[in-house]
Amino acid sequence: MNTHEDPRLIATRTQAIEAALKLLREKGVLAVTHASVSAKTGISRSTLYRHWPTLNDLRNNAFRQAATSPDFAARTNGPLKTDLAWILGVLLTALNDTAWGQVAPQVIAAAATDDQAKSVINSFMADRFENVREIFNAAKERGELPTDLDVQPLIEMAVAVPYFRKLVAGLPLDADWLETHVDLICELATSASTTMRR
Amino acid sequence: MNTHEDPRLIATRTQAIEAALKLLREKGVLAVTHASVSAKTGISRSTLYRHWPTLNDLRNNAFRQAATSPDFAARTNGPLKTDLAWILGVLLTALNDTAWGQVAPQVIAAAATDDQAKSVINSFMADRFENVREIFNAAKERGELPTDLDVQPLIEMAVAVPYFRKLVAGLPLDADWLETHVDLICELATSASTTMRR
């Protein structure tokens, strides 16, 4: 029975991933190679190849690490605007100030040609959608929104704009923008309530 | 005086770019190299290096070609909803069915590490913003919207969501989605008119 893994495996993995993430943040995807991680950790190149047979394997591991590091717990105390401002503020901080912000563009980049990277980004986004959905659902339960309102398009708008500004348009994410954005989403949620039912 | 360029230069450039774009669409960025373009055109590798000294130079040239191919002329006859549905329909078609749709993710990808690619995507997006802005401005002139309405956030929402769905979330762009999206943007434009002034 192998309930416990060889401690050497664990040590190699954790050290290598840590170094890979550091390289990823500081010098970009291209700087993450078996050779560079080897140099940074002292782990031999051949060992790294044994753990991650290809470059994409190695890099996607660093991607996953970056994607799981930010803390995205939603608050659902209400009112809607407060909760939305909170979760989008967390997203803003994550994009501006954490590893994920530096790494996300590179994951999107890799996702264009690599399925592992695509799965990293897609599952990350699914979690983000869920965070926002919880908030809308809580607003429904409090009676702030009608229960049959279709919130999916609202969720996408809430999350799409910050990513678009950061990744595609090269525009900044600051407090002013956030306030306007939250106002618009709330405006839309309440005004659309009269028309947008599913 | 050199008002006319050597026809050999022009021939080389046009053939190489055409081949590069084809490779870009069919096999992805990674397939665009001096060697592959040489094989496809018969132009010698050394000549290609003379025209585009680095891989990025070569690829960005193909990017620019893809970015200028779709036709994005805005219609501003009104009403707002009709014009918006038109321009976003053009964008939908471009992302689903043209070279740009296949290439855009790879340009975004490259933009993460390459400034030329960043400039390609940023100027492309600036043009898209302008298309939508014309439509809102026309609506203002017709009196459909108050003249002091701040349309920038609306423009960003209109354009951000399709790109986000395509590039980041891996969601489809279809007619149903388009209709909902246009409705929401119009809803927001008119309802926000009471609150969102600049």
Next chain:
DNA sequence: CAATCTATAGAACATATTGTTGCATAACAG
């Protein structure tokens, strides 16, 4: 047309990246 540039083709060379393999050594598990 002749003389002179200029772009291209082709091949040889250089270097870095991305792995692969075999073997000795060190660490672990029972």
Next chain:
DNA sequence: CTGTTATGCAACAATATGTTCTATAGATTG
């Protein structure tokens, strides 16, 4: 203590990315 397994090291191979040189074909100018 004994077999098993992960690691370290060095050598090797294939490919990608350029560079440089020379001969030739094509363009331009007078």
